[in-house]
Amino acid sequence: MSAGFEPTPLPDVEARLGDRALFPELVPWAYLNHSAISPLSSAARVCLEQAAGLTAREGLGGFPPLNAQRKRLKQTLAALIGGQAEDIALVPGTGAALGAIAACMPWKPGDRIILFEGEFPANVTPWLQATKAFGVEPVFLPIADFGRPDGPDFDRLDAALADGARLLAISAVQFQTGLQVPLAEIGRRCRAHGCELAVDAIQAVGAVPIDVDAMGIDYLAAGGHKWLMGPQGAGFAWARPEKAAALVPRVAGWMSHVSPVDFLIAPGMLRYDKPLRTRLDFLEGSAPNGLGYAALEGAVHCIAQIGVAAIFEHIQRWHDAVDGPMVERGFRSRRAPDAARRSGVLTWTPPKDLLAANISLALGRRGVACSTPEGLLRFAPHWPNALGEVPLVLGAVDEALAELRG
Ligand SMILES: Cc1ncc(COP(=O)(O)O)c(C=O)c1O
Structure with a gap:
């Protein structure tokens, strides 16, 4: 769709550790709420205003450059988690993405999901909905097992995995204690038992190194408004390609098809049987939040600059x-x-x-x-x-x- 179109330019900024020059309007002199809602930097604002200006001037004509811009954003986001841009979907937020994935899993009645007591609900509610809709059984374990002063205790997890589980859902970083859970060890155990691993990474990506392969993650979702420092309503999700291909596209929209807009350009292309994309970007089923993702790119550009x-x-x-x-x-x-x-x-x-x-x-x-x-x-x-x-x-x-x- 973006063939031949240049993306909007990246902001001309230099982000430096310990320097809030890119936040000239921020009122609190110590802003310690990045785990809640980050303020927008001038880098994000420049990109937002650029996208707004483009849309104001050109309407539909602004779509191709913003589409090209989102492709570049996906590369930056993928690099933050050690994944590939083609496996990223731009989604409104963590809960929306996990809800869609939970609704699309090829569940079988009697499947079990391991969830954690003490988790933020974004990675619990969607799976509990799936238990009701598909006859899946939830198994709750205490998240505190991973935060013991003498180190993580895997006994309960090992026992639950040995009983058989289809999927384990956990946050990379706990919202209330800041505990970074031992994802690599959890992922290794899941793999050994044929259990899939779904990670809510909103409290990690942007501030805590994440590597989907080293951690054995199958699905990951993160809103953009915390450690990525973007606006609310512009986040991303990632899935291993073979896992995405196995999802049942129950939430597909008109833009989930291969070449979704060709019928808007050429005659004779309006069909309803065109294949759906089989990577996770089939979740991008509607016209996108172009302004939000433009702002997110400005924010993530600063993070990528520093590392x-x-x-x-x-x-x-x-x-x-x-x-x-x-x-x-x-x-x-x-x-x-x-x-x-x-x-x-x-x-x-x-x-x-x-x-x-x-x-x-x-x-x-x-x-x-x-x-x-x-x-x-x-x-x-x-x-x-x-x-x-x-x-x-x-x-x-x-x-x-x-x-x-x-
Ligand atoms: C661990 C965790 N997950 C998810 C969210 C929010 O997710 P969403 O992107 O759906 O708003 C928060 C905080 O708001 C959180 O702390």
Whole structure:
């Protein structure tokens, strides 16, 4: 569709670790909510405005360059997870993609799915719907098995896999504790038992290295508005090509066909029996969110410029600086003792006399933006956060505690 069309240009920006020059309008001086909703950088805005301008000027004429732009975006996204661009589908978000995959699985009655207690619902609800629709049985295991202080405990998982399971669904990084689950070990165990692995990677991709082959992942989905720093409503999914080909395209739309728009150009091409694409991009069944993906490309361009490994190290240094002093102030750290189990998310159980929600509000009044999943205080910095913020954030914490304790 984009043959012969140049994609819109990439933004002319230089993203640098610890430098928020690309966020000139951002109000909180310490923005620690990348695990919730990232602010848009000027790189993302330039791309968004470029796409909006193109559509304003040309309407339909803007479609081919934006289509070419999405193809380039898929290459960048694929590189972030060690996959191929042809196996990427651009989707609204994590839940939408996992819901579509769950609806399209070639389930057999009696199949079992392994799910985890304590997971974010985006990777539970779609599978539970499948259990109702297709006579599949859910098996819940505690996610806490992978976050034990002495290391992950695989006993319950091994037993569940030995009983037989069609699929295991898990998040790469847990939204409330920041635990990076041992995906490579989980993937190896799944493979050994012929169980497929579906990963919600929204809390990882962009800040935590992910490799679909090394981790044995079969399906992956991630919204774009957290660690990829794009807008809401523009995410991506990936599936191993043989797994995508085995899906039953129950959610196909008119753009899921091979050469979906040819009938809009030439006569005699309007047919309903044209084959559907057999890679995961059959999920792209409607006219796409061109503006959203343009913005996502601007955001991801910055991440690719710096590199995920460097971003991960930078975030760990930020966390290293803040964690000990928070513990000294009476917070109980939920950070994994093993560095391999850490991520961009760092949380604490607050001191007994205080609620995390009130601490977060008091920090917000002081220009520190953070969040409180399940009553934990969560700091989630990203590449623009400077290490020099940490003492100032700790000063704001001291003020907030003093205010709340009267
Ligand atoms: C682990 C996890 N999965 C999924 C989501 C959201 O997914 P979606 O892209 O469907 O909004 C969140 C946070 O909002 C999350 O923390």
